[in-house]
Amino acid sequence: QRLFAEFTAIREAGVACDREESIRGGICFAAAVKSPSKPVVTAISISTPATRMDAGREREIEAAVLQAAAAIAERL
Numbered sequence: 589q590r591l592f593a594e595f596t597a598i599r600e601a602g603v604a605c606d607r608e609e610s611i612r613g614g615i616c617f618a619a620a621v622k623s624p625s626k627p628v629v630t631a632i633s634i635s636t637p638a639t640r641m642d643a644g645r646e647r648e649i650e651a652a653v654l655q656a657a658a659a660i661a662e663r664l
Contacts (some may be wrong), residue, residue: 600652603650615641617649618623619657623664632657 598604606616618633636654641649 601650601652605646605650611635613638615646617646617653619653621657621660621664623661629661629664633658 603619604615606614606618608614609657610616614635615631615638616635618631620628620631621630623629634649636649
């Protein structure tokens with residue numbers, strides 16, 4: 589149930605975050621690139637050391653990943 593709740597939160601936010609789930613000391617943000625003809629065409633992500641993150645920086649990166657995904661989608 590927690591996993592499905594997390595999926596719902598990701599769909600609502602448009603961005604997912606992996607906090608040291610795959611790599612110790614790493615954090616990754618990802619967003620889907622969507623097009624009118626398909627729900628998801630591809631995705632983009634950015635990874636960085638977790639030690640460089642604080643709550644404010646995380647919000648900045650999430651916004652930048654969402655903006656980049658939208659810009660790519662516009663060009664499709």
